[in-house]
Amino acid sequence: MTGRALSSDWLKIRGKGIWFLVFLAPIGLTLMQALNFGLRLxxxxxxxxGNLWEGLLENVIVFVPLALMLGATIISSMMANVEHEQGSWKQLLALPISRPAVYLAKFIMTCVLLIISCLLLSVGIVGLGLIFGFDASVIPWLSVVxxxxxxxxxxxxxxxxxxxxTMVSKxxxxxxxxxxxxxxxxxxxLTISPHxxxxxxMMAWKGSWIYPVLGIGVGVVIMLMGMVHFSRKDVA
Structure with missing residues (x-):
């Protein structure tokens, strides 16, 4: 059922400006660093x-959490608004697709869109380094990934x-x-605490593996809580 809901969401986001946002963030961050390194190379x-690649990545990562959180906020709102604006929740939930499947599909789709945006940023940063003449033989691929x-x-x-x-609020x-x-x-x-x-x-990239593990674990728990709430709530 989740696959059917995903297919439906994939069609619904066409022409909604979501793809523009997915490309805007990586392009914007790449251009920002192009200006930064172009003026101060x-x-x-x-x-x-000799660590220009690491320097470039360190300059980028400062802005990535902000871009991610803003992107997560706006994309989540746009994904939910696909149904809110059209008033189509009742029609959607009347279909033979469970509420948890609908919610999970929205979550997976939002994650996929953000993953695409993040990978485009990685590609853009590598391309930018090559444009500036950084040594291609020492690209820190692990750090880029x-x-x-x-x-x-x-x-x-x-x-x-x-x-x-966004799913439970019109x-x-x-x-x-x-x-x-x-x-x-x-x-x-980070000034409050790395924990x-x-x-x-930020710590997921520069710190221990515990931080991405914590992020995934807590994120899944919150997602499940939201799924339960959404399944029990009357949605107009």
Whole structure:
């Protein structure tokens, strides 16, 4: 049943501007670093020496958690609004597809869209480094792959919370505002504690493997809680 719901969601998001957002974030972050390194390349070479690839990744990762949390907020809202705006919840839930399957499909689709965005960022960063003449033989592929996967794992609780709120609330102002607050707070989360949940996205890339594991574990638990709530709630 989840597969049928996924197929339906895949068709529904066409023409909704979601794909524009998926491409906007990686392109925006890549262009930001293109400007940064383009204007300060000699200075940054003096700082990072022979580790220009690591320097580029370190400059990118600072903005990735913010982009992820904002992206999770907006994409979750847009996924839920596909049904809210058309008033089609009752018709959808009247089909022979269970409510948990509908909820899980929305969660999986949102994760897939964010994974695509993160992987596009990894590709863009590698391309940017090559454009600037970085040594192609020493590309830190493990770090590049981690950049595309681990921060999202650490941010999964935020995604799960935002999807829960947007799915059960017809008025999207509150969940979107809450998501923006979480994203902005996440920028300063490391000053609170590396163990603070909003810091997990950053720590997932630069810290121990415990942070992406925690992110996935807590995210799945919150997703299941939201699924139970959604299954019992009357949705207009």
């Amino acid at each position: 000699d200075y940054l070479k003096g700082i990072y020496g 981690k950049l595309g996967i681990l921060p999202l794992a650490g941010a999964l609780p935020v995604l799960a919370v935002e999807l829960w709120l 008025n999207q102002a509150l969940p979107v505002t809450f998501g923006i607050v979480l994203a902005v707070t996440g920028m300063f989360a 603070f949940p909003l810091a997990w996205s």
